Amino acid sequence: MEKKLGLGSLTALVIGSMIGAGVFSLPQNMAAVASPAAVMIGWAITGVGMIFLALSFQHLAQLKPEIESGVFGYAQAGFGDFIGFCSAWGYWLSAMLANVSYLVIVFSTLGIMFDQPDMILFGAGNTRLSVIGSSVLLWLVHALVLRGVQTAALINLVTTCAKLVPLFLFIVCAMMAFQWDTFVLDFTGLHFGAEHDLVSQVKSTMLITVWVFIGIEGAVVVSSRAKNRKDIGRATILGLLTALTIYVFVTLLSMGVISTEELATYQNPSMAQVLTEILGPWGKYIISCGLLVSVCGAFLSWTVLASEAPFLGAKDNMFPKSYARQNKAGSPVKALLLTNGCIQVSLIFVMYAGSTYDTLLAIASEMILVPYFLVGAYTLKLAIETKDRGSLLVVGICASLYGLWLLYASGLNYLLLSALLYLPGLYFYIQAKREQQTKPFVGKELTAASMLTVAAALAAGMMWQGML
Numbered sequence: 001m002e003k004k005l006g007l008g009s010l011t012a013l014v015i016g017s018m019i020g021a022g023v024f025s026l027p028q029n030m031a032a033v034a035s036p037a038a039v040m041i042g043w044a045i046t047g048v049g050m051i052f053l054a055l056s057f058q059h060l061a062q063l064k065p066e067i068e069s070g071v072f073g074y075a076q077a078g079f080g081d082f083i084g085f086c087s088a089w090g091y092w093l094s095a096m097l098a099n100v101s102y103l104v105i106v107f108s109t110l111g112i113m114f115d116q117p118d119m120i121l122f123g124a125g126n127t128r129l130s131v132i133g134s135s136v137l138l139w140l141v142h143a144l145v146l147r148g149v150q151t152a153a154l155i156n157l158v159t160t161c162a163k164l165v166p167l168f169l170f171i172v173c174a175m176m177a178f179q180w181d182t183f184v185l186d187f188t189g190l191h192f193g194a195e196h197d198l199v200s201q202v203k204s205t206m207l208i209t210v211w212v213f214i215g216i217e218g219a220v221v222v223s224s225r226a227k228n229r230k231d232i233g234r235a236t237i238l239g240l241l242t243a244l245t246i247y248v249f250v251t252l253l254s255m256g257v258i259s260t261e262e263l264a265t266y267q268n269p270s271m272a273q274v275l276t277e278i279l280g281p282w283g284k285y286i287i288s289c290g291l292l293v294s295v296c297g298a299f300l301s302w303t304v305l306a307s308e309a310p311f312l313g314a315k316d317n318m319f320p321k322s323y324a325r326q327n328k329a330g331s332p333v334k335a336l337l338l339t340n341g342c343i344q345v346s347l348i349f350v351m352y353a354g355s356t357y358d359t360l361l362a363i364a365s366e367m368i369l370v371p372y373f374l375v376g377a378y379t380l381k382l383a384i385e386t387k388d389r390g391s392l393l394v395v396g397i398c399a400s401l402y403g404l405w406l407l408y409a410s411g412l413n414y415l416l417l418s419a420l421l422y423l424p425g426l427y428f429y430i431q432a433k434r435e436q437q438t439k440p441f442v443g444k445e446l447t448a449a450s451m452l453t454v455a456a457a458l459a460a461g462m463m464w465q466g467m468l
Helices: 007-018 022-031 036-063 070-079 081-114 128-145 149-177 198-213 230-257 270-279 282-315 333-353 357-385 391-410 412-435 444-467
Strands: none
Touching: 007 149, 007 230, 007 282, 022 198, 022 230, 022 270, 022 282, 036 198, 036 230, 036 357, 036 391, 070 081, 070 282, 070 357, 081 128, 081 282, 081 333, 081 357, 081 412, 081 444, 128 282, 128 333, 149 230, 149 270, 149 282, 198 230, 198 357, 198 391, 230 270, 270 282, 282 333, 357 391, 357 412, 391 412, 412 444
């Protein structure tokens, strides 16, 4: 009999899913695009937006206990099978690419620790040796998850506790080294130039801030495995507040230790270099070891979350039925194989294309925006249908507005690119509908599929023009 997850394991899953590689690169990532003033505004918008998104998850978990497929289950319930599938596909693709980025940053960190100018072993995580090492780690985790989600969740609980130690150490050291004059030296970012005013800087922070919060829905995605459904909302809120506090301290304190302009030039994981400035050479090794533990834990969490998307989608008739197959330990065998097989192919592509962590970050962040927006939109729709003019309506409006802001802030180019990545998923949706002997696209779904195809064609055309 499959064991259920309690509040501790669910909260650790949320924190472990969110706090991965991103936090260790936040100082440089933020300093490269925004001033301290813009970063503070960006975190305020993101913090409020994510709180409303978390409250949406909490309300929906209580009001719709029959929906056990989380993010994409809400999209399906509110807007039909095709939109539900697009949400599931976007979520799965984001999770899969997040795992690729985790493997890349693991071996990039090993490169910082062991590479020499005359002997590059791991480089930026995209050398031949890095890909071989990543592949070995990938299939070891694959074997671990096949032993059962409960086993993976227990290991994640341990790694989550372990990763918080170097983060708290960094925060304490940065507080002691913080200089107010350094923090306000270029408070509004005059060095960026007139074309990057405060609003533009705030917009530039959005994909970065979304990236480090991806995983907020961790407890919702595995809601069918929870002991108590009330723990799902509690775990989501606890995980969010913990991560938000850490992110704000790490980013703003770093800008008070190193000037923003200099911080922007640091190599990632930039937190290691900031701590090196404070503690000396030991700082690099403390943060590098913390990152390795953190990313391996997050990789384990995301392997579980990514494989749940096709598995739950198959149970809700959005993926072919074969993806709902489980082994005796309750692990979704074919969904896990699809996920890790695609990660393996992506790793080979990373090696030949020379892709980096930052590239994968941007694409994975973009793919999650539509699923997040649909959660807010369904909350709003539910409030309208039930004529609830209280907290449900407020949460629905605010979560939907935040979702729209994210889509606007990400820019047209990334939106078109995401359409190109959504297109291959139609194969799985059409196969599922053929199994059910129903038409794949009916009414408004045909219009939506046509619009998606046109957007993908435009994206392909833009990419072709860019290569000429």
